[in-house]
Structures are given as structure tokens and as C-alpha cells.
Amino acid sequence: MKGLRISKLFGRNGIITFESNGAFVIARGRGLPRVMFPGFTDMRGYQAMYRDFARSIRDGRVPEMSLERAIEDQRVMERVYGTIT
Incomplete structure (x- = not known):
């Protein structure tokens, strides 16, 4: 995806993937992944x-x-x- 800045945080219990401008956050650990869309509030x-x-x-x-x-x-x-x- 051009223009998006994807970052990941790796922990013992899961991974958080997020777009640096706030477009989305995906939290994966135990159970189903959780997807959030905080929005572009402060680009x-x-x-x-x-x-x-x-x-x-x-x-x-x-x-x-x-x-x-x-x-x-x-x-x-x-x-x-x-x-x-």
C-alpha cells in the first residue's frame, strides 16, 4: 500500500501492527485479532x-x-x- 507507514511491535503474548498516521491498528494474540480504526486525527x-x-x-x-x-x-x-x- 503506497503512502502507508506500517509498523509492528512484537511482544511475548502477541503482535501489534499499526499504520503510523493512525489509519488502523491490528492487535493479535490469544483469540481472534482485534482491528481498530482510530482515524487520521493528527497526520x-x-x-x-x-x-x-x-x-x-x-x-x-x-x-x-x-x-x-x-x-x-x-x-x-x-x-x-x-x-x-
Whole structure:
């Protein structure tokens, strides 16, 4: 399926398969698989970021995402790509 980002979590009692943008979740373990469709509520994650930023102002704390964290994330990705090329 083009455009979908499928991820899986493997555990001792089953597997959770999900589309990273929230299109669907499939939980398989004991019994029948369970399928859920949470929907596309925050495709790019901006709403969650804005909520956290507003709460950080209200609560007087540092937001979860910062420029420093973004730079470190980018450095990690560059190191990962450097190992596969």
C-alpha cells in the first residue's frame, strides 16, 4: 500500500501492527485479532506538539520538543544513514 507507514511491535503474548498516521491498528494474540480504526486525527503530529507547547507555557516547564532535541535527533539519523550507505 503506497503512502502507508506500517509498523509492528512484537511482544511475548502477541503482535501489534499499526499504520503510523493512525489509519488502523491490528492487535493479535490469544483469540481472534482485534482491528481498530482510530482515524487520521493528527497526520503530522502538529496538534500534539502545539498542545505540549501550550501546556509547557501554562505549567512553566520546558516543552518535550526543543531545538536541541531536534538537532540531536537529526545527528542520530545522519549516523544511521552513514552506516547503511
